[in-house]
Amino acid sequence: MGSLVSMKKKGKRKTPEAIAKLKGGNSHHKKPAGEEVKFPVIEGETYPPPDTFSPRAASEWRRILAILGVIPGLLTEMDKTILIAYCLSWDRWQGAEEELRKHGTVTLDRGKLPRRSIHLVIAEQAMKHCIALISEFGGSPSARTKVRFPGPDKDPQSEEGVADRLLG
Numbered sequence: 001m002g003s004l005v006s007m008k009k010k011g012k013r014k015t016p017e018a019i020a021k022l023k024g025g026n027s028h029h030k031k032p033a034g035e036e037v038k039f040p041v042i043e044g045e046t047y048p049p050p051d052t053f054s055p056r057a058a059s060e061w062r063r064i065l066a067i068l069g070v071i072p073g074l075l076t077e078m079d080k081t082i083l084i085a086y087c088l089s090w091d092r093w094q095g096a097e098e099e100l101r102k103h104g105t106v107t108l109d110r111g112k113l114p115r116r117s118i119h120l121v122i123a124e125q126a127m128k129h130c131i132a133l134i135s136e137f138g139g140s141p142s143a144r145t146k147v148r149f150p151g152p153d154k155d156p157q158s159e160e161g162v163a164d165r166l167l168g
Contacts, residue, residue, distance in 0.1 A: 050084060057091035068137055079137070086133040093126035 049061035064083065068075050075083070099119040107117045135143040 049087070053087065054091050056094055057087045060090045061087045064134075064137075074137065082133055082136050086130060089126045089129040089133060093123055093130055096120075096123035096126060 047065060049058040053061060061083070064086070065075070096119045100117060100123060103117060103119065105117050105120045106114045109115050131139070134140075138144040138146075
């Protein structure tokens, strides 16, 4: 009887051609000059929050779209999932913070020993998610250096103050 031999290939997995084009090409897929991939743009004023959102998540959705909508073409349909995840994390974070104000950061377990509140854990995780997700849209000074602001007639002033509006 022969043994089974692993057919696993070594090395980096090949990037699918469609993804390589979106990224601008790789050694096998060069993006021709001038070719641009376009996705439908999200217009903040006409793009309502999902029906499943709580009032707090819906409010954050409208606030973020109003801020990011200042930068024309920044948000596309491809960004919708990230924006939804951000708003849900924001809602979770704020809910946990409310519970922390009511009950404090330390609770007693069944053995009457002090331990961190579960709301503190939820708040910390949701805060990390919010920071990571909003960075995708240039929500910090270092993240803004990595965001490509679309359009040939870029207004350098549009990048200014985004963090203040995001955190305001």
